Amino acid sequence: MIFDLEDVASAWELDPEFIHLNHGSFGAVPTVVLAEQHTWQKRMHTNPSAYFRRDVFPAIADARRAVSQFLGAGDDGLGFVRNSTEAINTVLSSHRLQPGDEILIFDQEYQAVTMAVGRAARLAGAQVIEIAVSLHESDVQILEQVRSRITSRTRMLVFDHITSATARIMPVAQLVNLCREQSIVSVVDASHVPGVLDPRISELKPDYWFGNLHKWLCAPVAAGVLYVAPEHRESFQPLITSWFDALGFPTAQDMLGTVDYSAWLCAPRAIEFFGEFGFDRVRAANNARAVYGQQVVAQALGLDADALRDYGLPMTLVPLERTGDHEAAGAMSAHIALTHGIEAAITDFGGQLFIRISGQLYNRAEDYHALAAALVRTREL
Ligand SMILES: Cc1ncc(COP(=O)(O)O)c(C=O)c1O
Structure with missing residues (x-):
């Protein structure tokens, strides 16, 4: 699977030790924007x-x-x-x-x-x-x-x-x-x-x-x-x-x-930065990634497609068959990061845990397959 705007992935310099699937929480800054920030910071300090x-x-x-x-x-x-x-x-x-x-x-x-x-x-x-x-x-x-x-x-x-x-x-x-x-x-x-x-x-x-x-x-x-x-x-x-x-x-x-x-x-x-590609195109490209991730993960976990929704966003949700609160969600996110090298958002709502899957231009199909494999392994714990 090749997504639209895959060649833009190199616009970010993210830590290669991790797969980054949690854009929704804290974002991530493209190098050109970071360079602009450094210019302003240099002006401030000089x-x-x-x-x-x-x-x-x-x-x-x-x-x-x-x-x-x-x-x-x-x-x-x-x-x-x-x-x-x-x-x-x-x-x-x-x-x-x-x-x-x-x-x-x-x-x-x-x-x-x-x-x-x-x-x-x-x-x-x-x-x-x-x-x-x-x-x-x-x-x-x-x-x-x-x-x-x-x-x-x-x-x-x-x-x-x-x-x-x-x-x-x-x-x-x-x-x-x-x-x-x-x-x-x-x-x-x-x-x-x-x-x-x-x-x-x-x-x-x-x-x-x-x-x-x-x-x-x-x-x-x-x-x-x-x-x-x-x-x-x-x-x-x-x-x-x-x-x-x-x-x-x-x-x-x-x-x-x-x-x-x-x-x-x-x-x-x-x-x-995004205006150069067009916001509609970026939104569609990111939604395609998030939906792909949702399908790959749901399939790997054997979940019913009825439990899935697509709101056209760059984030999708998959319910995990696990109960838990905010603390449990944090612990599971940390486990997936430290054991599998994937920054993923485990969220909680109503006493249940979910994986919230982000899609950003730097994500490729293999990121979602890695997440699915990690979630299968985590389920076995
Ligand atoms: C819906 C919503 N409100 C508020 C916040 C808080 O944002 P911040 O931590 O940047 O203040 C978040 C952060 O994820 C959010 O998703």
């Missing part, structure tokens, strides 16, 4: 005063506008954050919950985000209502579930566009519309979206939306974005108060004091 006093902030503003345009948020819809974890904490500290408020969240939400929501609710005297969504629940059922949990106290819905542990697409437009109809604040965790889907944020009109650029867009680690709807911009408060505070959203987000800003600055180079 003349810190020029970098911090004159050069970096105009460059950040340019990079921010380029990313904002790319994600369909106009010129000034997006501010930079370092990652999704920072984004949700920013939203929750700026848009304060009140005693008695109810905040809805799915049980499939990324658990660190759930923890941030839980803490904000505890501090405010608000209540988190967790909505259980079964693995292959339909969009209609999901919307019905949300509708049935809305009360006069519901203030906010926090949900993934693409779920982390289960790699599925949620009905984002319908959920945002439902929130608008019911005067509920919508917070979209779109961590996996940049570089995969075209979110057209200004048309979607969420209240808050955030995503990582260091996952599928392959910007360096610590590049994320946060969208704030126009009606919340005046009252918006950054998590970190610094020199640009009075400038408001999004400029206030540009200033974190003296830190390495190179990841943000390289985001336009990452957009350019």
Whole structure:
């Protein structure tokens, strides 16, 4: 099996000691983007005063506008954050919950985000209502579930566009519309979206939306974005108060004091890197890899094809016949890495373990066959 764009694999310099099948967790940076990052870091270290006093902030503003345009948020819809974890904490500290408020969240939400929501609710005297969504629940059922949990106290819905542990697409437009109809604040965790889907944020009109650029867009680690709807911009408060505070959203987000800003600055180079091939083509090429991997693994494990779904993403899921929690998933990932030399994402949801299979341009068919063999061996343990 030869995939489209296989010749692009050499654009990454990944550790050859391992097979890399977990792009979804932390991304991986192409050499040209890394070179750009090194150039910025060198400028910072060879003349810190020029970098911090004159050069970096105009460059950040340019990079921010380029990313904002790319994600369909106009010129000034997006501010930079370092990652999704920072984004949700920013939203929750700026848009304060009140005693008695109810905040809805799915049980499939990324658990660190759930923890941030839980803490904000505890501090405010608000209540988190967790909505259980079964693995292959339909969009209609999901919307019905949300509708049935809305009360006069519901203030906010926090949900993934693409779920982390289960790699599925949620009905984002319908959920945002439902929130608008019911005067509920919508917070979209779109961590996996940049570089995969075209979110057209200004048309979607969420209240808050955030995503990582260091996952599928392959910007360096610590590049994320946060969208704030126009009606919340005046009252918006950054998590970190610094020199640009009075400038408001999004400029206030540009200033974190003296830190390495190179990841943000390289985001336009990452957009350019994939833009050369075309994002639709890259998405199809990566989806073909992930689906191939899913089939190879399912076949090796003797699993029923009914248990498999393809959402057209660069990640697919295969249920493993194993129970376990987050810790067990981590232990199994570590075992596969250290015993078989494969970086793979074992995820957990509802007490069950899954393998979440990523496809990126650097993956070849043999990577998935190696994963399947490793999983068969691991099952025998
Ligand atoms: C859906 C989702 N939300 C939030 C995060 C947190 O991202 P980060 O660790 O970059 O803050 C992730 C990371 O995998 C994720 O998949």
